[in-house]
Amino acid sequence: MRRSSRWYVKPGHEADTGTTDAADVHPDCVLRLGLDVEAHGQMFTPRPIGFVDSPYKDTAEIPKGLGAKHEAEGVLRILPEFELGLTDIEGFSHLMVIWAFDRSHGFDLLGMPPSDNRPHGVFATRSPRRPNPIGLTVVELLRRENGLLHVRGVDMLEGTPILDIKPYLSSVPSETLRRGWLAEAENRAVSSHREAAGVTA
Ligand SMILES: C[S@@+](CC[C@H](N)C(=O)[O-])C[C@H]1O[C@@H](n2cnc3c(N)ncnc32)[C@H](O)[C@@H]1O
Numbered sequence: 001m002r003r004s005s006r007w008y009v010k011p012g013h014e015a016d017t018g019t020t021d022a023a024d025v026h027p028d029c030v031l032r033l034g035l036d037v038e039a040h041g042q043m044f045t046p047r048p049i050g051f052v053d054s055p056y057k058d059t060a061e062i063p064k065g066l067g068a069k070h071e072a073e074g075v076l077r078i079l080p081e082f083e084l085g086l087t088d089i090e091g092f093s094h095l096m097v098i099w100a101f102d103r104s105h106g107f108d109l110l111g112m113p114p115s116d117n118r119p120h121g122v123f124a125t126r127s128p129r130r131p132n133p134i135g136l137t138v139v140e141l142l143r144r145e146n147g148l149l150h151v152r153g154v155d156m157l158e159g160t161p162i163l164d165i166k167p168y169l170s171s172v173p174s175e176t177l178r179r180g181w182l183a184e185a186e187n188r189a190v191s192s193h194r195e196a197a198g199v200t201a
Pocket of ligand 1: 059060062063064100101102103104126127128134135136137138155156157160161
């Protein structure tokens with residue numbers, strides 16, 4: 001099934017939407033992330049260390065936009081040859097999962113995220129359509145069963161290839177964290193809700 005999503009719409013190119021093609025990519029697919037150094041040598045060719053068991057079979061099922069919460073539970077199924085690398089992971093409450101957008105094709109340097117009606121640069125967003133299609137999701141580790149990491153907070157599709165896992169160690173104090181255009185979009189949404197409800201400041 002071919003399906004479009006707002007992430008795939010270039011500003012001013014409504015007809016030229018990219019699509020994600022859920023049917024034609026298998027989890028065992030060869031990753032297209034071989035990184036070119038000066039378009040000649042390969043830096044490295046990533047390989048999956050495992051795959052995500054996710055409740056989401058289609059991008060349309062994944063919460064998007066302002067206020068979207070990612071509380072879905074899933075399993076990071078780590079391949080047996082990498083299981084030793086999970087030693088001592090149980091002590092961490094949250095993990096950073098680095099993964100491949102294996103069902104997105106191509107990229108847009110400017111795009112309209114679901115959380116705003118204004119275009120932003122790809123590196124100022126979490127768009128799946130990126131030059132190197134790498135995703136990063138922070139999940140809560142619920143429990144480990146050998147090579148299975150039961151987690152909360154998945155926003156990836158079933159069968160998504162996992163490239164790496166690292167413990168999440170938050171070090172940015174909230175008072176120094178700036179959230180850029182997203183904070184502005186949230187403020188605009190709050191104002192328009194207030195206006196709609198007839199609330200005056
Ligand atoms: C906005 S991205 C954010 C992903 C990650 N948290 C990040 O920041 O890199 C999440 C969206 O990517 C899309 N997606 C999830 N898994 C995918 C996959 N395996 N291939 C392509 N697109 C995927 C879905 O549309 C989902 O809503």
